[in-house]
Amino acid sequence: MRPFLKWAGGKRQLLPALRPCYPAAFDRYIEPFLGSGAVFFDLSSSHRLDGRRAVLADLNADLISCYQALRDDTDAVIYLLAALERKHRARGDACYYEVRDRFNEARAGGAGKAGGASRAGGASGAAMFIYLNRTGFNGLFRLNRAGTFNVPAGRYANPTICDAGQLRACAAALQQPGVTLTRRRFDGTLADAGAGDFVYCDPPYAPLSATSLFAHYTADGFTLEDHERLQASIIGAAGRGAVVVLSNSSAPEIESAYGSRAARKAGLRVRRVPARRAINSRASARGPVDELIITNAPVTALDVPLRMARARAPVAAARRAAQR
Numbered sequence: 001m002r003p004f005l006k007w008a009g010g011k012r013q014l015l016p017a018l019r020p021c022y023p024a025a026f027d028r029y030i031e032p033f034l035g036s037g038a039v040f041f042d043l044s045s046s047h048r049l050d051g052r053r054a055v056l057a058d059l060n061a062d063l064i065s066c067y068q069a070l071r072d073d074t075d076a077v078i079y080l081l082a083a084l085e086r087k088h089r090a091r092g093d094a095c096y097y098e099v100r101d102r103f104n105e106a107r108a109g110g111a112g113k114a115g116g117a118s119r120a121g122g123a124s125g126a127a128m129f130i131y132l133n134r135t136g137f138n139g140l141f142r143l144n145r146a147g148t149f150n151v152p153a154g155r156y157a158n159p160t161i162c163d164a165g166q167l168r169a170c171a172a173a174l175q176q177p178g179v180t181l182t183r184r185r186f187d188g189t190l191a192d193a194g195a196g197d198f199v200y201c202d203p204p205y206a207p208l209s210a211t212s213l214f215a216h217y218t219a220d221g222f223t224l225e226d227h228e229r230l231q232a233s234i235i236g237a238a239g240r241g242a243v244v245v246l247s248n249s250s251a252p253e254i255e256s257a258y259g260s261r262a263a264r265k266a267g268l269r270v271r272r273v274p275a276r277r278a279i280n281s282r283a284s285a286r287g288p289v290d291e292l293i294i295t296n297a298p299v300t301a302l303d304v305p306l307r308m309a310r311a312r313a314p315v316a317a318a319r320r321a322a323q324r
């Protein structure tokens, strides 16, 4: 089962390196940065979540609304998306920009219904969200300063827009008893993680350089302070007995934060894996780059090169050094 959304930083390609970190036994799965849910759908389709609870969360209100509508109103989402697909086949980009306007109007109307955030709710909001995702530039979700979705049309000759079989399979995974979907900041999702929990965290990438493209999935972005708070939450969860797996870029701040004495004391180790990054708009700049997998899990199969983090300095010191 593949995710039904494209997502900047989606982890399908990293699954072979992540799977050896999945614990054999756990009671509850927690994913605070859900995005397109590559790991959730992988766990679900390999029956690792059968009879277990799963807490799925993300700060993006439109994303969570879309999942909820697909779970609760599958037929209506598919029906509306198939209608958008027919219009797109007939009118292409003109259809895209019309739907984008309607989506933004619906988002403005939905403000305040999801903890204050704008979002386009219900089956119609979900159908528009999936349509824009499948036909917009690189499947990006980007808001301008005014909080308006402003991604231009993509250049696809014949995009897959409504794959009813895939949507039904994903809906069935979300409908499993024990699966919950919440719009929430990561700190809240991780607050009670502990013994018996398997936590997978895939936060927005820390930028590799001051000029690198940094994906903004929410109007607020994800700052280095957020990465510091996440490190503290991860160390806390590991200290309380959770099995934790985190993926991120190989930015020096991330290597040093998780190579720190506190992180190592919590049992966390840093592994470097080769990965291909697809969010750069210039195809020539999408070369292979390393990513980091940080985990306290006993890794079952070493199909990834092992390397300890180089630096041990705390995040703030590394950031000061990077700014010099």
Ligand SMILES: C[S@@+](CC[C@H](N)C(=O)[O-])C[C@H]1O[C@@H](n2cnc3c(N)ncnc32)[C@H](O)[C@@H]1O
Pocket: 007, 008, 009, 010, 011, 012, 032, 033, 034, 035, 036, 037, 038, 039, 057, 058, 059, 060, 184, 185, 186, 187, 202, 203, 204, 205, 217, 218, 221, 222, 226
């Ligand atoms: C790298 S993506 C996750 C990709 C996902 N693993 C996949 O396979 O598609 C990071 C996600 O974090 C979410 N996010 C950003 N800031 C957040 C925050 N403070 N709390 C929770 N989620 C946040 C974004 O909306 C985005 O979906």
